[in-house]
Amino acid sequence: MHIETKLADLGFALPPAPEPPPGFQFAFEWARVRGNRVYLAGHGAQNPDGSLAGPFGKVPSEVSVDAACDSARLVAVSMLGSLSRAIGDLDRITAWLLVSGMVNADSGFPQSTVVLNAFSDFLLVLFGPDIGAHARTAIGVASLPMNSSVIVSAEVEIS
Template sequence: MSGVAAGRVAARLQRLGVTIPIAAAPKANYVPYVCSGTQLHVSGQLPKSNEGEYITGQLGVSLTVAEGQEAARACAIQVVSQLQAALGDLDRVKRVVKLNVFVNSTPTFTHQSCVANGASDFIISVFGEEVGRHARCAVGVAQLPFGAAVEVDACVEVAN
């Protein structure tokens, strides 16, 4: 597992068969994360396939709920890669405070929360119930950068 420090979170990732990719650099004028006190804010992360391509499409037109959940999970993997880059040791995550999940969807699509479960379920499986269970906002949007299916940002509390 490239770039993941040994510890309880790394062990969970290994059991899940997930390799955390190298954190993506921003494609616009912002930073990928900001640490303020004990809070770390991760900028919106887009879903990438195993081949490194963006997962694109719109829920209610070209993607099913299950495909949206996979895209949300892929976003959560990118969030974890940014946490790894920021902290070095994922065991420093004391609490996942909140995820915001933006779902590229039609005006009549109403299952954004089901799509967002793809990200939430992954985060909880990686960090465990006590650390990983979080507040969440799931909203439908008309479009996302690069036509991405989902975007996820996060706020976590970190140990010193």
């Protein structure tokens, strides 16, 4: 399957571990391996150098739906970076089980599912339907850490 090759073909590179902004500390593990499961903390979008990527703000008043969808794809890449550091080889992933996504949404914004579809569709392109299909929650929230537009956590199965 060679997930990292597929990522490169799509123009993406795995970022290093996220660096906290000044005055902030990450007091958790990005990826926690237990048996054949990996539990992934809430990830935001990252630039290739590991810095936090925008856009920042509420969807759709400050961040367009299209820009939030782009951010959701970068969240997937960020998450894959954490998985790679935790398990060594992304081809060890045998199933995406559960994805929980949050969109920093204006009150009444009804399209959180549309934004999170970009994350889900990206996984399906990379892993195919047998491994990439997953259960999912997509909700709009009043705010997210560091004013991120999208944050996603997940659970995967590995061999």
